[in-house]
Each structure stands twice: as structure tokens, then as C-alpha cells.
Amino acid sequence: MKLTVWTYEGPPHVGAMRVATGMTDLHYVLHAPQGDTYADLLFTMIERRDRRPPVTFTTFQARDLGSDTANLFKTACRDAYDRFRPQALIVGASCTAELIQDDPGGIAETMGLPVPVIPLELPSYQRKENFGADETFYQIVRTLARPVRKTPHVTVNLLGPTALGFRHRDDILEVTALLADLGVGVNVVAPMTASPADIARLGAAHFNVVLYPETAESAARWMEREFQMPYTKVVPIGVGATHDFVKEVVTLTGGKPSLDVSRLHLPWYSRSVDSNYLTGKRVFVFGDGTHAMAAARIARDEMGFDVVGLGCYNRERARAVRSMARDLGCDVLITDDYLEVERSIESLAPELILGTQMERHIGKRLGIPCAVISAPVHVQDFPARYSPQMGIEGANVIFDTWVHPLVMGLEEHLLTMFREDFEFCDEAGPSHHGVVSASRRESCAEPGVESMRPSTIEIVWRPAAEKELRKIPFFVRGKARRNTEIFAGERGLSEIDIDTLYEAKAHYAR
Amino acid sequence: MTAVACEPRPHGCRDVPVLKERGQHEVFCGLTGIIWLHRKMQDAFFLVVGSRTCAHLLQSAAGVMIFAEPRFATAILEETDLAGLADAQTELDRVVGELLERRPDIRQLFLVGSCPSEVIKLDLQRAAERLSDLYAPNVRILNFSGSGIETTFTQGEDACLASMVSVLPETRTRNLLLVGALPDVVEEQAVSLLSALGIGPIRVLPASRTTFESGVGENTLFALTQPFLGDTHAALERRKARHIPAPFPFGEEGTTAWLRAIADAFDIDDETFERVTRAPRTRACKAVAQAAEVLRNKSIFFFPDSQLEIPLARFVTRECGMRVAEVGTPFLHKGVVGPDMALIEGCPVFSEGQDVDRQLDRCRAARPDLVVCGLGLANPLEAEGFTTKWAIELVFTPIHFYEQAGDLAGLFSRPLRRFQSLNLMAAE
Ligand code: SF4
Numbered sequence: 001m002k003l004t005v006w007t008y009e010g011p012p013h014v015g016a017m018r019v020a021t022g023m024t025d026l027h028y029v030l031h032a033p034q035g036d037t038y039a040d041l042l043f044t045m046i047e048r049r050d051r052r053p054p055v056t057f058t059t060f061q062a063r064d065l066g067s068d069t070a071n072l073f074k075t076a077c078r079d080a081y082d083r084f085r086p087q088a089l090i091v092g093a094s095c096t097a098e099l100i101q102d103d104p105g106g107i108a109e110t111m112g113l114p115v116p117v118i119p120l121e122l123p124s125y126q127r128k129e130n131f132g133a134d135e136t137f138y139q140i141v142r143t144l145a146r147p148v149r150k151t152p153h154v155t156v157n158l159l160g161p162t163a164l165g166f167r168h169r170d171d172i173l174e175v176t177a178l179l180a181d182l183g184v185g186v187n188v189v190a191p192m193t194a195s196p197a198d199i200a201r202l203g204a205a206h207f208n209v210v211l212y213p214e215t216a217e218s219a220a221r222w223m224e225r226e227f228q229m230p231y232t233k234v235v236p237i238g239v240g241a242t243h244d245f246v247k248e249v250v251t252l253t254g255g256k257p258s259l260d261v262s263r264l265h266l267p268w269y270s271r272s273v274d275s276n277y278l279t280g281k282r283v284f285v286f287g288d289g290t291h292a293m294a295a296a297r298i299a300r301d302e303m304g305f306d307v308v309g310l311g312c313y314n315r316e317r318a319r320a321v322r323s324m325a326r327d328l329g330c331d332v333l334i335t336d337d338y339l340e341v342e343r344s345i346e347s348l349a350p351e352l353i354l355g356t357q358m359e360r361h362i363g364k365r366l367g368i369p370c371a372v373i374s375a376p377v378h379v380q381d382f383p384a385r386y387s388p389q390m391g392i393e394g395a396n397v398i399f400d401t402w403v404h405p406l407v408m409g410l411e412e413h414l415l416t417m418f419r420e421d422f423e424f425c426d427e428a429g430p431s432h433h434g435v436v437s438a439s440r441r442e443s444c445a446e447p448g449v450e451s452m453r454p455s456t457i458e459i460v461w462r463p464a465a466e467k468e469l470r471k472i473p474f475f476v477r478g479k480a481r482r483n484t485e486i487f488a489g490e491r492g493l494s495e496i497d498i499d500t501l502y503e504a505k506a507h508y509a510r
Numbered sequence: 511m512t513a514v515a516c517e518p519r520p521h522g523c524r525d526v527p528v529l530k531e532r533g534q535h536e537v538f539c540g541l542t543g544i545i546w547l548h549r550k551m552q553d554a555f556f557l558v559v560g561s562r563t564c565a566h567l568l569q570s571a572a573g574v575m576i577f578a579e580p581r582f583a584t585a586i587l588e589e590t591d592l593a594g595l596a597d598a599q600t601e602l603d604r605v606v607g608e609l610l611e612r613r614p615d616i617r618q619l620f621l622v623g624s625c626p627s628e629v630i631k632l633d634l635q636r637a638a639e640r641l642s643d644l645y646a647p648n649v650r651i652l653n654f655s656g657s658g659i660e661t662t663f664t665q666g667e668d669a670c671l672a673s674m675v676s677v678l679p680e681t682r683t684r685n686l687l688l689v690g691a692l693p694d695v696v697e698e699q700a701v702s703l704l705s706a707l708g709i710g711p712i713r714v715l716p717a718s719r720t721t722f723e724s725g726v727g728e729n730t731l732f733a734l735t736q737p738f739l740g741d742t743h744a745a746l747e748r749r750k751a752r753h754i755p756a757p758f759p760f761g762e763e764g765t766t767a768w769l770r771a772i773a774d775a776f777d778i779d780d781e782t783f784e785r786v787t788r789a790p791r792t793r794a795c796k797a798v799a800q801a802a803e804v805l806r807n808k809s810i811f812f813f814p815d816s817q818l819e820i821p822l823a824r825f826v827t828r829e830c831g832m833r834v835a836e837v838g839t840p841f842l843h844k845g846v847v848g849p850d851m852a853l854i855e856g857c858p859v860f861s862e863g864q865d866v867d868r869q870l871d872r873c874r875a876a877r878p879d880l881v882v883c884g885l886g887l888a889n890p891l892e893a894e895g896f897t898t899k900w901a902i903e904l905v906f907t908p909i910h911f912y913e914q915a916g917d918l919a920g921l922f923s924r925p926l927r928r929f930q931s932l933n934l935m936a937a938e
């Protein structure tokens with residue numbers, strides 16, 4: 001039993017839903033109680049999808065248990081086929097149905113439906129959403145993909161995009177254009193946009209481009225084995241990675257590397273003097289393994305940040321993330337425990353968090369700016385405008401997104417200079433965020449009654465020291481407070497005066 | 511009967527046949543109630559014993575409400591718990607211990623059952639009793655089911671309140687108990703109206719803190735503020751409390767009828783009633799009339815969701831002049847919503863339970879001007895050209911009593927006004 005407040009990943013059948021909902025002409029019959037239909041709203045509300053996910057839930061009830069839940073499943077399967085006429089069905093159980101052991105796969109197979117029926121075994125009590133998506137896509141490919149003649153021109157499949165993916169919609173466009181510049185066409189994009197018929201002709205591509213290893217690696221490995229199709233290992237997020245990706249692609253095509261950088265602004269923006277203030281900003285990076293590692297590389301090499309912590313919530317990527325953290329010489333955190341992430345951020349006191357929607361909440365509470373780099377997603381992560389993460393435009397988008405929560409360069413100095421001016425109160429936060437952040441920051445800075453943390457610090461701040469502390473810009477104030485308290489605690493002081501504050505400052509000077 | 515009336519109303523229909531459906535449901539399970547209950551009961555913590563799905567449901571339903579560490583969590587069952595490698599009861603003791611140590615402010619803890627805990631027959635009642643012995647008198651530990659195999663959406667609140675009824679102290683004092691979790695502002699309005707009528711003492715269930723709880727007994731009269739509290743109703747009757755049946759306090763008419771029923775039970779004279787209610791009634795009529803302008807003669811279709819559907823159908827037909835094509839409800843408890851049913855205009859289709867695809871077919875055939883439905887259906891229906899209202903908003907927004915009557919009508923009229931004001935096609 002594990003006590004959980006928030007979860008980074010849903011159960012594995014939600015991963016299967018992401019695959020099914022991304023695809024066309026496929027239907028998912030899920031043996032599950034009525035409450036599990038909440039998952040529909042992830043797609044219709046968060047992603048604003050204009051259609052219901054292609055999922056039939058059997059919605060069995062307590063009174064059905066032990067009598068005819070299996071029959072219920074059969075009827076649901078039959079009705080779903082008759083109504084939706086899909087090219088293929090996937091069938092499986094949610095956590096509750098797994099316990100009643102009706103064997104949806106076995107039942108569906110005996111029904112003699114005129115289309116392929118793909119049974120899914122997704123162990124709900126061991127695995128999670130990304131596994132569910134990866135496994136489902138793998139099973140679909142394994143069942144439907146056939147050896148076929150290669151396309152005359154060099155083409156690839158783009159693998160991994162799903163419904164409810166972080167910027168998948170726009171990454172597909174960006175990478176397709178990038179490949180077109182290299183003379184490489186796209187055979188199939190899957191799971192998102194593909195029908196079962198499209199899956200059948202995956203083998204026509206010359207190799208696979210894996211955009212999201214989290215959801216497509218098993219399928220890519222299988223095709224490598226069965227169809228001798230290599231797949232790409234570099235995920236083109238960031239300037240360096242995009243160049244590496246181009247190199248990787250041309251080693252597979254035998255063509256010449258070419259990348260149109262005329263629209264690429266990140267390198268110059270990062271060089272321009274206003275960005276000086278970004279130097280050595282301490283950042284904490286957390287997300288799915290792929291996005292977190294990509295972000296860490298950009299943070300260090302392309303933004304000049306200092307990565308103080310790196311982590312991911314999907315254990316499947318733990319090894320790669322650990323080794324990267326070793327290279328960066330920073331703390332590593334592999335966990336799906338939200339409270340542990342929060343504790344880690346609190347103790348590292350970074351100046352910027354690059355995380356998920358969950359870290360955004362942590363940042364809000366701790367008063368640390370945060371930019372979102374990875375799923376789990378929120379309705380805000382589906383902007384109307386084109387905003388990929390991959391390729392040239394992705395790099396531009398990333399620069400803007402990461403800098404946005406910070407105070408701009410010159411503004412930072414002005415705030416320090418005029419901090420006593422009441423109309424220029426630094427509590428207001430970055431000027432481009434308007435007044436909302438003022439009240440927000442206030443409520444974040446002091447954890448209210450909701451805080452679970454028992455207060456361990458009984459050191460008293462003298463009024464003068466407290467006043468001096470207020471003069472420190474808000475974005476480092478929290479850290480200064482904590483450092484000073486730790487400093488005082490270590491020296492057995494029960495009071496902090498102005499001298500203690502400045503001694504601590506000197507002690508921690510970097 | 512009354513001196514203030516919005517306009518003369520014809521009679522409603524009663525005892526129409528109900529269409530019973532048993533297909534795919536598209537509704538939340540009772541765990542969802544935790545989202546509002548944990549805000550209402552400020553010293554309570556809700557511990558769901560369930561799966562990752564349950565945790566994910568809670569956070570998806572909570573949506574943007576994540577700004578503080580919530581007073582709910584999930585004890586996620588793992589492989590070891592299922593394989594019997596770990597004794598689930600011992601594990602539960604450990605988790606509860608961990609939790610209470612972190613939250614010394616908690617005075618009542620609810621162990622909430624889920625589908626997985628019920629399928630493996632994990633006895634939460636036993637656990638609650640054992641743990642109560644351990645943590646009394648500091649923490650009271652109760653249990654109820656919010657599982658999807660037993661409960662639908664708002665039934666979670668019903669199960670929770672019913673579990674509290676059994677531990678309320680016995681009293682012989684004559685009192686009025688208002689039952690149902692309401693936003694504070696609304697609750698205060700109700701209490702002040704009833705106090706002005708000279709009714710008291712008034713207590714509410716759930717109270718914001720255990721220390722404010724009331725006793726219950728044969729001299730207790732209770733009024734439901736929500737139509738989904740069938741089990742709580744039964745539990746209170748078992749404690750000998752007496753129910754005051756009434757239409758639910760939505761809109762001017764509903765609020766007046768609800769207050770009237772309570773006033774009658776407490777022998778309040780007409781003159782007092784008139785004096786206290788006249789001003790807010792007039793205000794409510796006016797506010798509803800304004801918001802209802804665009805609703806008149808429009809048709810509406812309710813998908814089953816919260817069990818508020820029947821009282822709301824009464825409100826929109828009688829006070830807003832709408833026509834109801836179909837009113838779906840997860841359960842139809844005539845003892846509770848009978849008075850509302852009797853008032854509904856125009857005999858719509860009443861359906862209980864759901865077969866979502868067939869219901870969608872009926873909805874498409876009826877082509878209503880407004881569809882009230884869950885979040886999973888709203889955008890897809892909008893994309894088909896329907897105008898929709900999310901049912902969940904009716905649960906989360908203050909809509910009861912006179913001062914909110916206009917807001918309630920506004921919730922229905924806003925989507926229609928928006929539809930009329932957008933001119934997107936011309937831009938294409
Ligand atoms: S329906 Fe059952 S398994 Fe699903 S979230 Fe609700 S309680 Fe949990």
C-alpha cells in the first residue's frame with residue numbers, strides 16, 4: 001500500500017486510451033466500472049477533442065459481480081462493433097476488472113468478430129500509463145504490421161505521438177518539415193493519425209524515427225528485429241539535439257546533412273547581452289525521462305544555466321537519467337512521489353523549475369518560477385498557436401517559455417535598485433505578468449493552514465533583520481531566509497540579527 | 511396561497527412511466543464527492559483505499575483546484591497487497607499512522623472504499639472500528655463506499671453523510687437539521703432566513719468541524735438541501751428523526767415551497783412567512799426573469815449525472831419557461847424528488863440509469879436547444895452543433911435559495927447567449 005497525493009502517471013489503461021484515441025478506425029472495449037469513464041474528460045476537456053474517445057466501458061456494477069460480468073463484456077463488444085464498425089478492436093481490463101478475471105481477450109476471441117481483436121494485458125497494480133501506451137502500441141503493431149515492399153523514395157515512420165501528448169500535434173509538423181528538407185518523406189505517423197490499415201504498411205518505410213521513446217520504443221525494437229528497420233535514438237529537442245538528429249538521419253539515408261537555421265533564434269537570443277542574467281541560474285529539471293534529459297542539455301549548453309537537480313517519474317528511463325545527472329554533477333531524483341519532489345525542490349532552492357504541471361504547483365507554493373517541459377499535461381499545454389518542442393521552432397519556443405517566468409535582465413537590476421519605491425514593489429513580480437502574480441506570490445510565500453509541514457525551525461528573526469531580509473529581491477529571499485536559518489541553527493543561535501544575515505550571506509557566497 | 515408570484519403556472523404532470531436503461535454509463539463514481547466534501551469539512555481527511563485509477567480520477571476531477579496540499583489521498587493497493595503477501599489491514603494501520611502523524615490537525619478520518627477494495631473484500635468497517643479505538647478521542651474514524659460499482663457521483667456524499675449519522679450524539683431537544691454540503695455563503699443564507707422565521711436551533715450536516723455537530727433524535731426534524739441524499743434520509747429516519755418533504759430550494763418557487771414546508775412543520779404563521787420572504791422572493795423573481803429571457807420556449811435535455819436533474823427540470827420549466835425533452839437521472843427516488851416531479855411542466859421523458867450511445871441517439875433526434883451533460887460529452891456535442899452546459903458546474907456553483915436563483919438561471923442561459931453572440935462562421 002502506498003500513500004499517494006498526486007500521481008504523475010495514470011493507470012496503464014489510460015495509456016491504452018491515449019493510443020486508441022490518437023488513432024482512427026480503432027475501438028477499445030474496456031472492462032471497467034462506470035467511474036473509470038472519467039478518463040474521457042482528459043481527452044475532451046484537457047485536449048479539447050471534438051469527439052468522444054473510441055472507448056466502450058462495460059460499466060459493470062456490484063450486482064453484476066459473480067453473475068454475468070463476462071456476458072456484459074460480450075454484449076458491450078458486440079454492440080461496439082455493430083455501432084462503430086472499426087477496422088480492429090483492442091480489448092482489456094481496468095484495475096477492477098483485472099481482479100474479477102473475466103479474461104476479456106479470451107472472450108472477444110471466441111466471438112468470431114470479422115476484424116482483428118487485439119487483447120491487452122496491462123498489469124494495473126504494477127505498471128503505469130506510459131507502459132500502457134508503449135505496450136498497447138507494440139501489441140497493435142505486432143498484430144497488424146506485415147512485411148511490405150519499401151517505398152521507392154526514402155521514407156520514415158514517425159513513432160510515438162499519442163492523444164494527450166505534450167505538444168505531439170506540433171512536433172509532428174515540425175519534424176515532418178525538417179525531414180522534408182533532408183529529402184526524407186513520411187510514410188506513416190503512428191499511433192496518432194494512423195488507422196489499423198496504416199499500421200499494416202509501417203514496413204514500407206526505410207527506417208523509424210522514434211519521437212517519444214516512452215510510448216514507441218517496444219514497437220520500434222520489434223520492427224527492427226522483424227523488418228530489419230533501424231530506428232533513431234536522438235530526440236530532436238534543442239539546438240544541439242536537432243543537429244545530432246540530422247546527423248543520425250543522414251547516416252541512415254546516406255544523404256548530406258542540411259538544416260535550415262534561418263528561422264532559428266535561440267542561439268542569438270542566448271548570446272545577446274540581455275541574457276547575461278541567465279548565467280548560472282540554478283535550475284531543477286523534472287519530467288518524463290526523455291523530456292527531462294533534453295531539457296537538462298538545453299539548460300546547460302544552450303541557456304548557460306546551472307542544473308542543480310535532474311529527475312524523472314518513469315522508472316523505465318531511470319538508468320539514462322542517472323548517468324546524465326552524473327555527467328552534470330547534480331542531484332538525481334527518480335520517483336513518482338510528488339511530496340518527495342517537493343521536498344527535493346525545497347532543499348535545493350532553485351531559481352527556476354523546469355517541470356510538469358505538478359512542479360508548477362510546487363513552484364507556486366514555494367514562490368519559485370516554473371516552466372512546463374513535459375507531461376502530465378493541463379489544458380494550458382494545448383495552446384491554440386503552433387508551439388512544438390522539437391526542431392528549430394521548438395528551440396525558439398523553448399527559449400521563450402523558459403525565460404517568460406523570469407524577471408527580465410535589466411528589470412532585475414532595476415528592482416534591486418528601486419526596491420524601496422512603493423510603486424516599484426518587487427512583490428509585483430515580473431512586470432509582464434500583471435498584477436495577478438502579486439497576490440499569488442503573497443499567498444505562495446507563506447504556506448497557510450493547508451501546509452502539512454510541521455515547523456521545525458524555532459529561530460527568531462529580530463525585526464531589523466526581518467526588515468533587511470525584505471530588501472532582498474523576492475526571487476532569492478526564500479533561499480536567503482532558509483540559508484540564514486540553517487547557518488544560525490548550525491551555530492546554535494536562537495536569534496537572527498542583521499549581522500547573522502550578512503555572515504550567512506558571506507558564508508554561502510558563490 | 512401566496513401574494514408574490516412570478517406568473518400563473520399550469521399544473522405539472524405526475525406518475526409518468528420511467529424509461530429504465532442498463533447500458534454503458536458515462537458518469538463519475540462516488541469518490542468525486544470528496545472534491546467538495548474535503549473543502550466543506552475542515553478537520554476531515556479522506557483516505558481512499560484503492561488503485562492508481564482512483565487517485566487519477568480524484569486529481570482529474572479536482573482539475574485546477576490543486577493549490578494546496580489537499581485533505582485527501584489514496585492508499586494505492588499494490589501487487590503485494592493483492593497476493594496476500596502483506597496483510598492489508600496491517601498495511602492500512604501503517605498508512606493511517608503515517609498520515610495522522612503528518613496531519614495532527616485532523617479530527618475525523620474517512621476510510622473510503624473503492625471498486626478494488628470492495629472486490630477483494632477489504633473490510634474497511636472493521637478497520638475503522640479498530641483504528642477508532644486506537645485514536646479516540648482525538649480522531650474519529652469512519653468508513654463509506656465511493657466505489658463505482660456501488661455509487662454514482664453525488665451518491666458519494668450521500669454515503670459519507672449516512673456514515674456520520676450513526677455517530678451523531680442522541681438528543682431529545684427539538685431542532686432542525688439541514689442536510690447536504692452547501693457552499694458557506696448559501697448555507698448562511700438558509701440559516702438566516704429560517705432564523706428570521708423564528709425557527710431554531712438549526713444545525714447542518716456536514717458541519718464545518720466536528721465540534722459544531724448536532725445531536726439527533728425523535729424531536730429532530732430534517733430537511734434535505736440536495737436531492738441525492740436517499741441513504742442519509744434513511745439513516746436519519748432510523749435515528750427517529752422526521753423528514754420534511756418538499757421540492758428542493760432551487761429558484762424562487764422551489765425555495766418558497768421548501769421554506770414553507772419547514773415553516774409549517776414549526777407552526778410559523780403566514781404573516782411572519784410573508785414578511786420574511788417577500789423581499790428576497792421579489793428579488794429572486796426579478797433576477798430569474800432577467801436571466802431567463804433567452805431561455806423562454808427553448809428546449810433542454812438532461813443527461814443523468816448528479817440527481818439534481820429532476821428538481822432542475824422543475825425549475826427550468828416553471829420558472830424559466832423551457833421545455834424539457836428528456837430528463838435523465840442516475841437514480842429516481844420518488845420519496846425524495848416526488849414533490850418536484852409533481853410540478854414539472856409538459857411531461858418529458860423520464861429516464862433512469864443510462865445507455866449512453868442510445869441516449870445520444872435520442873438527444874440527436876430531439877435536437878434540444880441546450881444539453882446538460884458531463885464533461886466527457888460536452889465538447890463532442892458542441893462539435894456536433896449542440897449547445898451544452900456542464901452538469902458538474904451545477905454541483906460546484908452556489909445555486910440554492912433566493913439570492914442564487916438568478917445565477918442558476920444564468921448558468922443555463924450563458925451557453926445560449928454565448929452561442930448567439932459568437933459569429934465565427936463569418937470569419938471563415
Ligand atoms: S470507478 Fe472504482 S476503480 Fe474507478 S475510480 Fe471509481 S472507485 Fe476507483
